[in-house]
Amino acid sequence: MDLTLTAEQELIRESARELCQAELVPHAQAWDRAEELPRALVGTLAEAGFLAAALPEELGGGGLDSVSYCLLCEELGKADSSVRGIVSVSNGLYGKTIANWGTEDQRGRHLPGLASGEALGCYALTEPGCGSDAAALATRAERDGDDWVLNGSKVFITLGSWAATAIVFARTGEPGPRGITAFLVPTDSDGFDGRPLKGKLGLRAQDTAELSLDSVRVPDSARLGDEGQGFKVAMSALDNGRISLAAGCVGIAQGCLDASVSYAKEREAFKRPIAGFQLVQQLLAEMHVETEAARLLTWKAASLADAGLPYTTEAAVAKWYASEAAVRAANAAVQVLGGYGYVDEYPVAKYLRDARVTTLYEGTSQIQTLIVGRALTGEPAFT
Numbered sequence: 001m002d003l004t005l006t007a008e009q010e011l012i013r014e015s016a017r018e019l020c021q022a023e024l025v026p027h028a029q030a031w032d033r034a035e036e037l038p039r040a041l042v043g044t045l046a047e048a049g050f051l052a053a054a055l056p057e058e059l060g061g062g063g064l065d066s067v068s069y070c071l072l073c074e075e076l077g078k079a080d081s082s083v084r085g086i087v088s089v090s091n092g093l094y095g096k097t098i099a100n101w102g103t104e105d106q107r108g109r110h111l112p113g114l115a116s117g118e119a120l121g122c123y124a125l126t127e128p129g130c131g132s133d134a135a136a137l138a139t140r141a142e143r144d145g146d147d148w149v150l151n152g153s154k155v156f157i158t159l160g161s162w163a164a165t166a167i168v169f170a171r172t173g174e175p176g177p178r179g180i181t182a183f184l185v186p187t188d189s190d191g192f193d194g195r196p197l198k199g200k201l202g203l204r205a206q207d208t209a210e211l212s213l214d215s216v217r218v219p220d221s222a223r224l225g226d227e228g229q230g231f232k233v234a235m236s237a238l239d240n241g242r243i244s245l246a247a248g249c250v251g252i253a254q255g256c257l258d259a260s261v262s263y264a265k266e267r268e269a270f271k272r273p274i275a276g277f278q279l280v281q282q283l284l285a286e287m288h289v290e291t292e293a294a295r296l297l298t299w300k301a302a303s304l305a306d307a308g309l310p311y312t313t314e315a316a317v318a319k320w321y322a323s324e325a326a327v328r329a330a331n332a333a334v335q336v337l338g339g340y341g342y343v344d345e346y347p348v349a350k351y352l353r354d355a356r357v358t359t360l361y362e363g364t365s366q367i368q369t370l371i372v373g374r375a376l377t378g379e380p381a382f383t
């Protein structure tokens with residue numbers, strides 16, 4: 001029982017936990033080894049209402065408040081971060097971006113298919129030449145009558161080769177953030193190619209792809225938001241995404257703690273359970289405190305979002321702290337498990353590999369630091 005949650009939120013957490021235990025945990029190691037998730041899993045996630053859980057009910061979503069959605073992402077993060085990523089991109093980077101910026105026609109066209117799992121989406125901002133400095137992107141969209149013609153490439157795109165539609169950010173005007181526009185691009189368009197990237201350190205089962213756009217033609221009705229508004233669209237999506245990512249990191253950290261406590265009680269050294277050694281207890285206690293702190297920072301950002309208040313800085317704080325805490329927790333868990341922590345018979349080696357990307361994507365820890373620094377001083381150290 002968590003005193004800060006309502007009974008309904010406790011119920012949401014419990015049912016998410018049950019589904020994760022039944023459908024994900026028993027298979028996560030095999031999916032990781034195979035570097036592949038079964039596509040049928042998308043149907044399972046849709047049936048459970050996860051893919052559009054955080055979208056408004058009037059748009060076919062589950063209408064979950066942000067704190068409840070964090071509970072779902074925490075359970076998924078604990079069970080399998082590759083699957084958590086599918087749910088986060090579907091709800092946040094893709095679904096909410098269309099819900100917030102799309103026309104009625106665009107919402108009607110894309111969101112029901114997302115909720116049912118028939119048509120996933122992806123968010124394509126990063127390019128081979130720029131990630132943190134997203135405003136420097138080079139993919140171009142040129143006007144041609146009533147159409148736009150897109151040329152360029154994107155890299156590291158989650159669900160890039162599974163998605164039916166990609167939100168593609170492209171340059172339509174001046175250099176810098178004001179010259180960028182967002183487009184909803186069908187991935188079966190002529191000239192659109194998505195190639196899965198293999199050999200990742202973690203999130204091995206999740207689809208991550210390189211995209212190339214070679215004279216891809218879309219009508220002006222595919223524009224998401226106004227011309228020149230694309231950077232704003234991209235950054236608002238990341239504010240949302242960072243909260244669910246932080247919640248996923250809390251799940252990783254909690255999973256590491258649970259696995260470590262249970263192992264430490266069983267494993268004996270020097271004729272006693274290692275749980276009784278003070279230096280092992282220190283590792284466990286640090287994990288516990290950091291997990292709790294990460295969870296509360298995440299819920300704070302989510303509560304601000306639910307109250308309709310600004311949350312950009314709080315989302316950055318939560319994402320920064322929770323991702324670094326997840327990496328520290330996973331590293332400590334490997335230490336507690338000794339040699340057994342280094343093989344994937346136990347979940348902690350995978351937690352460490354999966355956690356590692358969380359300090360990189362949706363803005364590196366350095367970028368989160370600069371967002372917080374900007375909020376504190378009013379001085380942007382980057383544009």
Ligand SMILES: Cc1cc2nc3c(=O)[nH]c(=O)nc-3n(C[C@H](O)[C@H](O)[C@H](O)COP(=O)(O)OP(=O)(O)OC[C@H]3O[C@@H](n4cnc5c(N)ncnc54)[C@H](O)[C@@H]3O)c2cc1C
Nearest residue numbers: 123124125126130131132156157158360361362363364366
């Ligand atoms: C598995 C995975 C999934 C991803 N999914 C997506 C996705 O779905 N959609 C998408 O668009 N992108 C996605 N990304 C891309 C991710 O968001 C970028 O990798 C990330 O933003 C960092 O960009 P970069 O890799 O180009 O690193 P760079 O920007 O080149 O950074 C390299 C280093 O320089 C540091 N640095 C850069 N600028 C500064 C600065 N001003 N001050 C201090 N340090 C700085 C960074 O912190 C980092 O340590 C994904 C990446 C991975 C690995």
